[in-house]
Every structure is written in structure tokens, then in C-alpha cells.
Amino acid sequence: MKKNILKSDGVQAVIAxxxxxVLGVFVGYVILLIxxxxxAFEAIVAVLKNFMTYSRPDSQLRYFGNTLVKTIPLILxxxxxxxxxxxxxxxxxxxxxxxxxxxxxxxxxxxxxxxWLPCLLLAVIVGGIYGSLVGLLKAYFNVNEVISGIMLxxxxxxxxxxxxSAVKEEASPYTINIRTAxxxxxxxxxxxEQLFNNNQYITIAIPLxxxxxxxxxxxxxxxxxxxxxxxxxxxxxxxxYAGMAEKKNIIMTLVIAGSLAGMGAAFLYLTGFExxxxxxxxxxxxxxxxxxxxxxGGLNPIGAIFxxxxxQHISSGGAxxxxxxxxxxxxxxxxxxxxxxxxxxxxxxxxxxxxxxxREANKAKTGKEGGEN
Amino acid sequence: MEDAYAVEMLHITKKFPGIIANDDVxxxxxKGEIHALLGENGAGKSTLMSVLFGLYQPEExxxxxxxxxxxxxxxxxxxxxxxxxxxxxFKLVECFSVLDNIILGAxxxxxxxxxxxxxxxxxxxxxKRYGLEVEPDAIVEDITVGMQQRAEILKMxxxxxxxxxFDEPTAVLTPQEIKELMMIMRNLKAEGKSILFISHxxxxxxxxxxxxxVLRRGKYVGTVETKDTSMEELSAMMVGRDVxxxxxxxxxxxxxxxxxxSNLTVASxxxxxxxxxNVSFEVHAGEIVCxxxxxxxxxxELVYGLTGLEPIKSGKIExxxxxxTKRSIRHKTEKGMAHIPEDRHKYGLxxxxxxxxxxxxQTYYQNTYSTKFGGFMKRDAIIKNAEKIIEKYDVxxxxxxxxxxxxxxxxxxxxxxxxxxxxxxxxxxxxxxxxRGLDIGAIEYIHSQLVKQRDEGKAVLLISxxxxxxxxxxxxxxxxxxxxxxxxLDPHTVSEEELGLYMAxxxxxxxxx
Ligand SMILES: Nc1ncnc2c1ncn2[C@@H]1O[C@H](COP(=O)(O)OP(=O)(O)OP(=O)(O)O)[C@@H](O)[C@H]1O
Ligand SMILES: [Mg+2]
Numbered sequence: 067m068k069k070n071i072l073k074s075d076g077v078q079a080v081i082a083x084x085x086x087x088v089l090g091v092f093v094g095y096v097i098l099l100i101x102x103x104x105x106a107f108e109a110i111v112a113v114l115k116n117f118m119t120y121s122r123p124d125s126q127l128r129y130f131g132n133t134l135v136k137t138i139p140l141i142l143x144x145x146x147x148x149x150x151x152x153x154x155x156x157x158x159x160x161x162x163x164x165x166x167x168x169x170x171x172x173x174x175x176x177x178x179x180x181x182w183l184p185c186l187l188l189a190v191i192v193g194g195i196y197g198s199l200v201g202l203l204k205a206y207f208n209v210n211e212v213i214s215g216i217m218l219x220x221x222x223x224x225x226x227x228x229x230x231s232a233v234k235e236e237a238s239p240y241t242i243n244i245r246t247a248x249x250x251x252x253x254x255x256x257x258x259e260q261l262f263n264n265n266q267y268i269t270i271a272i273p274l275x276x277x278x279x280x281x282x283x284x285x286x287x288x289x290x291x292x293x294x295x296x297x298x299x300x301x302x303x304x305x306x307y308a309g310m311a312e313k314k315n316i317i318m319t320l321v322i323a324g325s326l327a328g329m330g331a332a333f334l335y336l337t338g339f340e341x342x343x344x345x346x347x348x349x350x351x352x353x354x355x356x357x358x359x360x361x362x363g364g365l366n367p368i369g370a371i372f373x374x375x376x377x378q379h380i381s382s383g384g385a386x387x388x389x390x391x392x393x394x395x396x397x398x399x400x401x402x403x404x405x406x407x408x409x410x411x412x413x414x415x416x417x418x419x420x421x422x423x424x425r426e427a428n429k430a431k432t433g434k435e436g437g438e439n
Numbered sequence: 440m441e442d443a444y445a446v447e448m449l450h451i452t453k454k455f456p457g458i459i460a461n462d463d464v465x466x467x468x469x470k471g472e473i474h475a476l477l478g479e480n481g482a483g484k485s486t487l488m489s490v491l492f493g494l495y496q497p498e499e500x501x502x503x504x505x506x507x508x509x510x511x512x513x514x515x516x517x518x519x520x521x522x523x524x525x526x527x528x529f530k531l532v533e534c535f536s537v538l539d540n541i542i543l544g545a546x547x548x549x550x551x552x553x554x555x556x557x558x559x560x561x562x563x564x565x566x567k568r569y570g571l572e573v574e575p576d577a578i579v580e581d582i583t584v585g586m587q588q589r590a591e592i593l594k595m596x597x598x599x600x601x602x603x604x605f606d607e608p609t610a611v612l613t614p615q616e617i618k619e620l621m622m623i624m625r626n627l628k629a630e631g632k633s634i635l636f637i638s639h640x641x642x643x644x645x646x647x648x649x650x651x652x653v654l655r656r657g658k659y660v661g662t663v664e665t666k667d668t669s670m671e672e673l674s675a676m677m678v679g680r681d682v683x684x685x686x687x688x689x690x691x692x693x694x695x696x697x698x699x700x701s702n703l704t705v706a707s708x709x710x711x712x713x714x715x716x717n718v719s720f721e722v723h724a725g726e727i728v729c730x731x732x733x734x735x736x737x738x739x740e741l742v743y744g745l746t747g748l749e750p751i752k753s754g755k756i757e758x759x760x761x762x763x764t765k766r767s768i769r770h771k772t773e774k775g776m777a778h779i780p781e782d783r784h785k786y787g788l789x790x791x792x793x794x795x796x797x798x799x800x801q802t803y804y805q806n807t808y809s810t811k812f813g814g815f816m817k818r819d820a821i822i823k824n825a826e827k828i829i830e831k832y833d834v835x836x837x838x839x840x841x842x843x844x845x846x847x848x849x850x851x852x853x854x855x856x857x858x859x860x861x862x863x864x865x866x867x868x869x870x871x872x873x874x875r876g877l878d879i880g881a882i883e884y885i886h887s888q889l890v891k892q893r894d895e896g897k898a899v900l901l902i903s904x905x906x907x908x909x910x911x912x913x914x915x916x917x918x919x920x921x922x923x924x925x926x927x928l929d930p931h932t933v934s935e936e937e938l939g940l941y942m943a944x945x946x947x948x949x950x951x952x
Binding site: 290304309310311 | 769779813
């Protein structure tokens, strides 16, 4: 029997993701058309071009680097989401875990003058502890992880605002610039910046994030822990029957998910690329975009690398839309529309499968009729 | 005469990756007949019925309804043609009430609003008319399997379907319920409904069906009139050899107590009373003890309490001279307790895992299957283990160890669980309805395996609703009635009638613990 490659799961996942991307861009374009048809085409092209808007290759490289720097925390957040998702948990609390990761890494760097590695580790630990709260609530009090996650997101935001106020610049709501205050806390680059036209924000966080994605892939696919987590996610009654410790697994999964999100925060803030605004009234969107990235990547850790890049590419590209034609929020709007549609990957897969089945049924019919003639 | 057929499925071929589930199968259902479909586990019965119900599109072949070719693209088409189906594994929404499940997709409206009162009346009316006792307001996850099935049947009747497909309806019913179902089916037939009926139980087919079509490994073997045939002939058509209906076994050599249960009480999830009330008994090495009883008399809860799937209220459980009352499921498993669960989809299997991964559900963490350092899964060992169990227990599937269990036939899923549990050579095997849904050849094999366990000095606790199985396989019978053990009987001397009286609660004797 010849195999239809369209039926392979991996191929389907990739195609479904691509369809979602195209659809998202199209809907984004339609929205631009509705708002103002004059600049719509240029605007959508600008979003898609992102760093390629620049004509000089060295500028392109530099801004490509910037997109990468922001892709890294997104990869980690989407890993956090998908890891928990495999265990049947929806870690919407990733945003809060990311937030306390920012808090831990920046406070350690600025208030205590720690160097980058301990700062990074602290962010991982604090993120993990924050994730464990969701886990404990779920395991021992049967509190839905989505509800406790959302509550903890807000608590995390205001805790972070409060604590980081101690290390903010005097005249602004921004935290002190690490680059001037404590250069030791910057993640080293080991010469990587030269590949990106000396973009100073390029660090070993980039290769590290990719390595982490591979490690997550291996844990999920090849190890005992992955076996247990996925079994719990697919059928928690069977996991119980098999003697797996349900409570322990829930807590452990969320600790790991939280650590990943916390690590993501450190990977961004310990480059000095951004300073935290201690008057933020919104949980950083990184954790939420991680949800879209996780689904767009087909819930596969390797897929998450690419989907995160795409989503960040679109978000960064939004900045190049002509602000004299469109309101400045347009960039966020378009990126959000595209990201939103990226969540439809699974729906797309179902649609595709139905189409394949129909086509085959038709083919079988015509094939047979042809035979009879 | 062509037009006498309600449904004709002509030369149907349905392929799945790695297997041809139906290979040029033809089935003709006459109007107003009960037509049985017989075949081994994995022969393609459910697949053929799913084609008729619009769940699968065949690669080849056509379907005619009342002599006219029809296209059935999905279950809505089937429903529009008056075709209804009760699936082998029920398709009820667990957290909905029985009533909501029955009307789902066919909700009655009155001035645009849901009219549940009318629906309830209709359901109660149907339920009375056909003797299908249900509690319309009970939540599905709280009711017995038997009642879930009655809800499924009511779902078809509620939609006024005239062609009714029953995929192994009796596998989950008690003998009494089976008798009732047979009556129901005859009534339906008398009202002109046409019925397709899948069963592995030859006596049921002989009793209720007019004709029987036999499949073997996806191929059509033949169609016979039941009045012109015998159970022997049917079983030979189905498996291609003679099947032994009775279990051969030597006298038991009874050893020390393996399981000692004292004063066990388990709460019920369904009602305020306890499901298991102060029960005490022992199971010894080298014997098969059977707990008999009508479904819903506390057997399920007893097993959940023993294995640890549900908490117990009070009492003591000793296993191999250790008090395991408060020990974990894993501890008991490691010590040698195995459990073939009643609900294979809920507890027994991770349906989205491969067969190979399901075989290591309780042992994945041991050094045989994953490395001590780093916990890497040992794929080769896992596959080899799978191949061994598949071979030994004749677990049929489309892609061997790599088959996703969800795609396997019901009977083969069950064989996979049994194989996994027995293959661990447990000291105590708790088997709840182990042969439910198996074909006669497989039942024969599983029974012989249970006897082999016992002959090797292991203990077996069998929970069965089937009198024949109870009398045939066990060395000692404990009858459960309303949460209590009301009698200890010797299968060699007790008659089926007497056992029946105990099970109905009409008779009891004092049981020594
Ligand atoms: N969706 C599917 N994908 C792949 N293979 C399938 C699928 N459904 C069924 N099969 C395969 O087709 C064969 C026939 O399965 P089917 O469920 O029709 O058997 P059956 O006769 O109903 O058996 P049982 O008595 O055990 O219920 C089996 O080998 C099964 O593994
Ligand atoms: Mg079947």
C-alpha cells in the first residue's frame, strides 16, 4: 500500500501551521484594508519584512539580531506551556512565572550585584517555585490551574513592580540599566555578537535556548519522566491505575514549566535589551504569546523554536508600519490577529484530514467506475 | 426479491494503514429481521458497521437502502436514513445527565426553547414500553455500565430509527439484562424494525437472530439461517477449527492465604449507603475465587477498594502477610498484585499510546525498560516485550507494537490488557470480567491461562457476571448482594438455579471469614 505523505502526523502539523500563518496574514491584511486601504499593502509588507526593511545588509543583520534576542524568551515561554500541556495542564500562569523571573534576575543583578549565572539560576528557581504554587493548589485543593494561574499572574506583576521599585532609575519608572550598573550581570556573548554586526545584545542565551528546546524534546520523547507526564496528560485515570503519583507529577510538571518561563525572563533581561517598567499595569505578554507559539509549533519543542521566531518576527515587524497612516496600536493589532489565528492549528489539522478522506473516497469511486467501463 | 432488503452493503472494502479491515464484504439485511454478525476479535465487524453508520468511507463497494443506492457521508446522513447505532464503547457525554445525552442533537423545542419536559415524558414512555430502566436525571459518569447502555438504546429509539445497529450490546450486561434485551429486540422486530446485532456469544445469536453473517480476518465467509445451523458449525465458520466450550482443570492445590480482607467497607459514589458493607474473605494461593453477583451489588467498588483506585472507609487488607491497607498502588503492584480493570478505556489503557508503551504501563520505571541514570527509555527492550506479549496472547492489530491502541478492535484491546497483567506473573490476579468482548477462541485461551496461573500456585480473584464462567472456572464462589457477601458456594455442587437465588438475594448462608 502506498503511503500518503499528507497523512503523516509531522507533515500535517507543519502544513497546518503554515496554513494558519497564511490565513493570519491575510486576515491582518483585510483589517488594514478596512481601516485604510491606501497604505494596507505597504503596511502588511512592512510587518512581514521586519528587519529586512533596512536596505543595508549590516543593518539587516543587526536588527535580525534584535528579533532573535526577543525570540529567546518566547521560545522558553512556549516550552513552558507545551511541557505542562503534555501533562494535561494549561499553564496560563507562564506569564506570571515569567514576570517573577524578571523580578528575581533584575533584583539580584541590581540590588545585590550578582554576576549573570547566579542571577539566571535565581530566576529559574523563583520561576519554578512560582509554578509550584499552581501545582500545589491543583494537587491538594483541586483548584483549576487556569484560575490560580491567572490570579498568580496579577500577584506576580504587582510583587515585581513593588520589589523592582527599589532598583529603578530616580527620574523614570525604568529599572536601572544593567550595562552601566553591573556589567557582570550581562550574559556573556563569547564573540557571538560579531556574527550580527556587533549587536551588543546577542549572547549565548541564543544557543542555550535552542539547547534547552532539544533537552525538553528529549525529556518528553525519550525518557521515563516524559513517558509518565504524557501518560498522565492522555489519561490520568490510567496513570493512577499504573501507580504513578498524580500529585507529585502535577507539581513537578509545573515546577519545570515555571523554571522554563523564569529562565526565559532572565535570558532577555540579562542582556540589557530592555529595562523593566515598574509601573506596568499589564502582565508581560510574553507568557501569553507563548501559548500561540506552542500551538503554532504543533506542541513540539523543536517546532516551538520556529514558531516563536515567526511570532516575534511579526511582532517586531509591526513597528515598521507607517504610523502617519495607521494609529500606533496597529502593529500590536495585526500581530495579535496573526498570533490569534496561529492558535487554530489543530482545527486546521481536522479540516485537512476531512478533506483528504473525502478526496480518497472520490478517487476510489472514480477509479472503480473507470474500471467498469 | 430485491425490495425486501432494508439495507444492502455490497462488496465493501475498507483499508487502514497496514491492514484490510473489510475485504469485499457483502451483507444484506432483510426488513424486520434480526441479523447477527459474527467473527473473531479484529475480524472487521465494528468497521463494517461504522461504514454503514457513516463513520468511515469505504474504498470500494456501495450501500443500498430499500434498493436505492445511498451515500452515507457522516452519522447525520445515517440518522436521516433511519440508521442508529449503539457503539461497542459508548459515546455518552460523561458529565451530562442521561436525559441530556439522549436528546443531544435532537433537542425538542417549544417556541424556540428547550422542552425537556416533553422529552422526558417520551423517554419515560419508551423506557417503560421496552423495559429499559433508566434514571433520566442521573449523571452518566455516576451510573452503571448497564444503565449507560440502556441510555444508548433509548437514544436510537428516541430518534425513531428503524435500522438499529447493536455493536456487542450484551458484552456489558448481566444475564438478566441480556434476557431483557433479547425481549426488547424481539419487540422491536415485531414493530418492523430491522436489527444488526454483533455478539460473540453463540447462544444469544442462536436464540434471537434469524440469520447470521460470518467474517474472518476481514473476509466474508458466509451467511446462514440460524434455524439450519448449530453453535458448532458457527464457531467452525468463525475460527476455522473446533472450539472447546468447557474448561479442563485438575483439582486445586490450595496454599496459604495470599489476600486477607477483613471488615472492608467502601463508600458508594452513587448513593448514600455504602457500596461494600463490612466484607471479609480470603483468597489462597492455588485457587480461583470468584465473586458472583448481579452488576451493581458492590463488586466494582470492592475491587477499587482492594487495588487502591478508590479510598476505603474502614477495614483491613492484608496481602502476602503485609498490611497493605494504606499502601500505594505502586507498592501493591510491585508486591505482585495485578488488576484487569472493569473499564478498559478508563483505567486499563492509554489509548493514544502505542501498544508497546501500554505494555509497560506499570513497569516503565524499572531497569528493564529505562536506564538507571537519566531514565532513558530502552526502546529495544520495550519493543521486544511487546512482540512477546502480542505473540503469546494473539493480540491482533494493524501495525504490531507501534499500533496506536485507540485504533485497535475492542477485543484486542482487552487481550492486550490481559496479556500485560498475566505476563507479569502476579501473585494475585484480580480479574474483573476479563473475557468481556472476547471471541470464543480467545475466551478459551484466557480461561486456560487463568487456570494455569492457579496451577502455578498463584491466587486469582475473578469478578464475573456470567454464571457459566463463574461455574466453569472458579474453585470457590462468593456471592455478593447489596454490598455484602451472602454466600460461599462450591461450584461443583451448586446448581445454576441455586446460584441465581443467592445472587437475587433470596437466599443466604453464613460465611466464615
Ligand atoms: N481507525 C482505525 N485505524 C487503523 N486500524 C483500524 C481502525 N479501526 C479498526 N482498525 C483495525 O481493523 C481491524 C478490524 O477492527 P474492528 O474493530 O472492525 O474489529 P471487530 O471485528 O469489531 O473486533 P472485536 O470483536 O474485537 O470488536 C483491526 O485489526 C483493527 O486494528
Ligand atoms: Mg468490535
